[in-house]
Amino acid sequence: MTEIVNPSPAGVFHGKALAAEQDGPVLRVRLNPGGRDSTLTVAALDDLAGLLHGLHDRPDVRVLVLSAEGDDFCLGADRNEYQEALAEDPTGAVMRRIADKAHRVCDALENTHVVTIARLHGRVIGAGLALASFCDLRAGADTCRFRMPEIGVGLPPAWGGAMGRLIVEGGAARIRELMLTCDVFDAATAHRLGLLHKVAPPGELDAAVQAWVRPLVRRPPEAVILTKRMLAGHSRAARTADVALLDAHLLTAELGRPRRTERHT
DSSP: OOOOOOOOTTOEEEOSSEEEEEETTEEEEEESTTSSOOSBOHHHHHHHHHHHHHGGGOTTOOEEEEEEOSSOSBOOBOHHHHHHHHHHOTTSHHHHHHHHHHHHHHHHHHHOSSEEEEEEOSEEETHHHHHHHTSSEEEEETTOEEEOOTGGGTOOSOSTTHHHHHHHHHOHHHHHHHHHHOOOEEHHHHHHHTSOSEEEOGGGHHHHHHHHHHHHTTSOHHHHHHHHHHHHHHHHHTTTTOOGGGHHHHHHHHHTSOOOOOOOO
16 A cells, blocks of 8 residues: 655645645545546555545645546446456455455545545446545536446445445435446436535536635634544444445455356446
8 A cells, every 4th residue: 555645845646546736735636647547446446545544644634625537537446457356366365355445445535534525527437436425525517427337237236335325325215226226317316315415517516616625624623523523423323234344255255256148238
């Protein structure tokens, strides 16, 4: 795990799969620098884990804005990496370590002292939606499209411990429907469910995010941190039957199971 904690003189961080720039108390993190690969690769998980771990020693950072370059925020996890991991180690140990990384990243997002804001555009698919759900606040372009496609590709929705989080944020009945049907849904639906807090035209999305950032950096730090801790505690209390720690085992077991070739839409 690479810790991305020391800014250059210009306040810029660079990892293999993300770039981040600090502007005073605000850290702006961009996945997929260069816009070439919109999947959540192992490199992206390592970079995120290192960055979030480094924030423990950075009380000067008050707000983190998570966005992505390219046409889409995220097209989900990299399933080619999953298959390569199983080919490398048929016991599944390597695959379980990858899945555990996803859980650690999401847990760190939920529990960091920094207020986290997801800035979403384009398609937000699978693991991308899971990752965004662990941010404190979420703003999306009105052109966003969301999908939870796991069942459609023959996998359980077991990434990052997100099922419990999504149910708490969006409601059990609707999340159940969207997971089982794999239906695409738009930004307006995501807003009604509570998966988005704000919806704006693409050209106004940065202004919508900034409208949160300005007051947040003026709030007393200890009050913000304590409130985040209280909110996280209530969210976890609502997930008393959370089986997130089993996600790595469930995903690995299903990926390693022989299956017939199917067509999915």
